[in-house]
Amino acid sequence: MVFEPPQRLVRALGETAPEGDDWLERLPELAREAVARRELTVERVQVPGGRSSLVVLVRTAGGQPAVLKLAPRRARPESERAALVRWGGLGAVQLLEDPSPPAGNGGVLLLERLRPDVSVRTLPEAKALLEAAGTLRRLWVDPPGEHGFETVAERTGRQARAMRASAVADPEVAPLVDAALTAREELLADPPEHRLLHGTFRQSKVLAGERTPWLAVGPDPVVGEHAFDLARLVRDRVEDLIAQPSGATTTRRRVKRLAESLDVDRERLRGWTLFRAVESGVRARRVRRERDAELLLEFAAWL
Structure with a gap:
């Protein structure tokens, strides 16, 4: 699977990227590692997607539809993780993995699948x-x-x-x-x-x-x-x-x-x-x- 970041994401992150930031260049490898670690089956990258993260539609090892979200550190993904844990699915999408991020998580979230086009x-x-x-x-x-x-x-x-x-x-x-x-x-x-x-x-x-x-x-x-x-x-x-x-x-x-x-x-x-x-x-x-x-x-x- 080729994890090509949508152009909308490339443009948006290009506007805010600090000098020397290489997250976009590393993104395909980060995505492959995240998929392998969680034993996910990839369906497709969501396009046009968001302005601060790569969103990939996946299925878990048990066949459950899910979303894999990867974001750079400046998008504060661990703050998002903490908020989702606090809300516990009430009014917000649910986190589908351990609330504590694994070492080297790299700003990755596994989330319940909603209807991204609605x-x-x-x-x-x-x-x-x-x-x-x-x-x-x-x-x-x-x-x-x-x-x-x-x-x-x-x-x-x-x-x-x-x-x-x-x-x-x-x-x-x-x-x-x-x-x-x-x-x-x-x-x-x-x-x-x-x-x-x-x-x-x-x-x-x-x-x-x-x-x-x-x-x-x-x-x-x-x-x-x-x-x-x-x-x-x-x-x-x-x-x-x-x-x-x-x-x-x-x-x-x-x-x-x-x-x-x-x-x-x-x-x-x-x-x-x-x-x-x-x-x-x-x-x-x-x-x-x-x-x-x-x-x-x-x-x-x-x-």
Whole structure:
């Protein structure tokens, strides 16, 4: 079996790879080793796949359909493993192997097989938001004691430093960056709760399953307040929002509806939505994904 990484993955990792990183070059051998160690039968590599990991559809030695996921260290796969163990299949895909990674695991996860081509994004928008929000609610649990998860303050601190540097180099984005950073400082002053969050939740991260209709995949877990997690969902289908003459009004209505449905403070949700949209937009601009940057920054301006 040739484990050829999809071009989407190659492009995405190429944007963020530190100098000298050779994970993509080593990936085919890492995949062969992981398959052999677990005695798996390979069906195919999932295409187009994700932006941070290789996903391979496999069967276990007992014939059970499964997914083998390989990710570089910078994608924090062991943090994902720890979160999946904490959730124990409630609202999220299940881990199918020992929670403790074996030596030399290399960022490999063996997961239950969901329906990779059926996400809530295939539903009409109102229904998709409802199902996604219900799934997200089940993931908001207390983190384990002495957890090693990154906090919202830590993650957004790293992002804030990069945003400031971008604003200096690109004065056009400076007003939005200033507004986003001000919102962050105010939000971190008095967070209402500290829960385990998915971290990168959106409609395409909720797939159809057998145990329950919808299950979340692909977390980049973080500990913080609910509004931070929900903020990414607000801008789902941003290209459709931008295309609407009433896009700004629809966005504000979406913030209100999601805040009320999940008992989250509306202004806190608006603030984190602003920060996360500006951060994503500035990052897209930095790596010359100009169309994505334009959409995200226009969306942020509505907030």
